[in-house]
Amino acid sequence: MSVAVDYEQAGELKIGQVGIANLRIRTLDVQRLTEEMRSRVQRAPNMFGRAAVVIDFGGLSQTPDAATAQALLEGLRAAGVLPVALAYGTSETERLSQALGLPLLAKFRASYERGEGAAEPVAAATPAAAVKREAAAPVAAAAEPARASRSAAPAAAAAASPSVGLIQSTPVRSGQQIYADNRDLTVLTTVGAGAEVIADGSVHIYGPLRGRALAGAQGNTKARIFCREFFAELVAIAGHYKVLEDIPKELRGKAVQIWLEDEQIKIAALD
Structure with a gap:
C-alpha cells in the first residue's frame, strides 16, 4: 500500500523534483511524527536514511511556536533524517525559519502545491536542459x-x-x-x-x-x-x-x- 497520501498520518511525505522529500505537517504531534519518520527510515534505509527533508507547516491552521518546531526538528533527526529548510508559507513561517536558523524554500512549496491538483507541468521559465x-x-x-x-x-x-x-x-x-x-x-x-x-x-x-x-x-x-x-x-x-x-x-x-x-x-x- 502506498503511504504517499494517507490523511490519517500526522505528516504527508512527498518526493520533490530534485529528489528532496517534502514533509507536510497535518497533525502537530511531535512524537507521532517522529515515529512515522522512524518507520519510513527503517523500511527503506537506503532511500530515507540521512535524507534531506523540507518541513512544510502549510497544512496547519496555525504556525507552531519556535520551541515546538525545534522539538520536531530534533525528533526527525533522531528518527534518521536531516531537516534542512522550511517551505515558505506566511510571514510567521519566515520568522520561525529565522528563529530556527533554517532557510526558506519558496519554489519547493510552489511545486508541491501544483502536485496536489495540476494535470500538466508548468512551463519552465528557461530553456529545457x-x-x-x-x-x-x-x-x-x-x-x-x-x-x-x-x-x-x-x-x-x-x-x-x-x-x-x-x-x-x-x-x-x-x-x-x-x-x-x-x-x-x-x-x-x-x-x-x-x-x-x-x-x-x-x-x-x-x-x-x-x-x-x-x-x-x-x-x-x-x-x-x-x-x-x-x-x-x-x-x-x-x-x-x-x-x-x-x-x-x-x-x-x-x-x-x-x-x-x-x-x-x-x-x-x-x-
Whole structure:
C-alpha cells in the first residue's frame, strides 16, 4: 500500500523534483511524527536514511511556536533524517525559519502545491536542459533546488529535442542524476543502484531500473514510468511514491508500467 497520501498520518511525505522529500505537517504531534519518520527510515534505509527533508507547516491552521518546531526538528533527526529548510508559507513561517536558523524554500512549496491538483507541468521559465551531476551533500542539494533543476549544463551523453524529449544513451551510474526539464526522459540502457532519473513528463527505461525514477516532477499526474527490468529503489509520480519494500515480489525483474490512479501508485506487468 502506498503511504504517499494517507490523511490519517500526522505528516504527508512527498518526493520533490530534485529528489528532496517534502514533509507536510497535518497533525502537530511531535512524537507521532517522529515515529512515522522512524518507520519510513527503517523500511527503506537506503532511500530515507540521512535524507534531506523540507518541513512544510502549510497544512496547519496555525504556525507552531519556535520551541515546538525545534522539538520536531530534533525528533526527525533522531528518527534518521536531516531537516534542512522550511517551505515558505506566511510571514510567521519566515520568522520561525529565522528563529530556527533554517532557510526558506519558496519554489519547493510552489511545486508541491501544483502536485496536489495540476494535470500538466508548468512551463519552465528557461530553456529545457538536462542535468547530470555527481550526487551532492543533502544540505547543498536542498539549499539550491531551483539552480539544480534549471542548470544549463548539458549531460555529456544525452541529446534532446522538443519532439522526442531527452534521450540518455549511456548508463546512469550510482551518484548520478539525469533531469528532463519539461519533457519526457528516455534511458536506452541501465539506471544503476544509487542513481536517479527525473522527468517533468514520463520516464522510459529500456534496461534494468535499480535506482530511483521520478516522473511528473512538476505535478503532472498523467505521467508514467515504463521499464524493462524493475528493481527500483523508489518510483514516484507527481510526488506520490513507492519504495522497493512496498512492491510485490512477483513484479521484481519484470517489464512494468507505473501510473497514478486515485492518488495511489499502481504498478502492472507489461505483456
